[in-house]
Amino acid sequence: MHRIAAQGCSLAAAGLLATAGFAATPGAPAVPATAPAVAANPIASLAEVETAVRAWAAAWSARDVERYLAAYAPDFTPARGQTRERWEADRRARITGKSRISVGIEGLVISIQGTSASAQFRQVYRADALTETDRKTLELQRVGPRWLIRKESAGT
Secondary structure (H helix, E strand, O other), X not given: OEEEEEOOEEEEEXXXXXXXXXXXXXXXXXXXXXXXXXXXOHHHHHHHHXXXXXXXXXXXXXXXXXXXXXXXXOOOOOHHHOOHHHHHHHHHHHHHOOXXXXXXXXXXXXXXXXXXXXXXXXXXXXXXXXXXXXXXXXXXXXXXOEEEEEEEEEEO
16 A cells, blocks of 8 residues: 555555545645646546656666656756766666666655656665665656656665
């Protein structure tokens, strides 16, 4: 089970979001009076963000560099002052240099505010003889019909 939040609402879902029920946080309004306009179907937006995050992890696990890089927005800013060009070259080398990669997502929590979303989760990364578990946050932006990663951060 994972928690999902959108536009001031807390939603709980088990399994696929499209078939899960949801309930507002007790005592809180479903949408605050000052909240920006929401998508016609917030559950659909949550499902779209979850799909984008899981597709990113699946592309990474499949070592599909093109699909992996396509999950990032054109204005994605790499960490540590790297240029986008250098970051892409580094990611290509690190992904194709592994014989096996598995990226698991646990405890996914999504929040959406308008056309921005945040996805927080525990990432379980396995590649060849390496296994790492870390907390990760992806900041996403709706670009046309897609949710793309604008920023990512990791920490314990």
